[in-house]
Amino acid sequence: MIRLNAQLTKRESEIASLLAWGASKKEVAARLYISTRTVENTARNIYKKTGVQKATELCVFWFCARCGVKPSLDPLKRAFIALCLLIVFLPSEIVQAQPVYRFRRARTERVCIARRREPKGDTVYFQDL
Secondary structure (H helix, E strand, O other): OOOOOOOOOHHHHHHHHHHHOOOOHHHHHHHHOOOHHHHHHHHHHHHHHHOOOOHHHHHHHHHHHHHOOOOOOOHHHHHHHHHHHHHHHHHHHHHOOOOOOOOOOOOOOOOOEEEEEOOOOOOEEEEEO
16 A cells, blocks of 8 residues: 655655666666665665565556646546546547658668679689679
């Protein structure tokens, strides 16, 4: 069960935010100028405090805690919210829809180089065909 009232330190909150937005542990370490091992240990502490086990659950925790949404909605409410979002966003997607272009790979021609050996010497001449 996700604990939305978990108290995270400033550093844990910073790391949780970056992980929730999809950054890898290496990217978080590079951005915060800390080691990857520190990020792993901090993420482990975040998982313990919040009661999550996966990165996707951490995303749910982070956005539910930030936006004040309860993660356990019944299926009818979820379907209603999804329908409302479709009604809001679908018209703008249809209006702004641009045609899909297909690009073909350029055909390349192979140029063969023929070698011709003159009978009088060992000189090899190259000639484009």
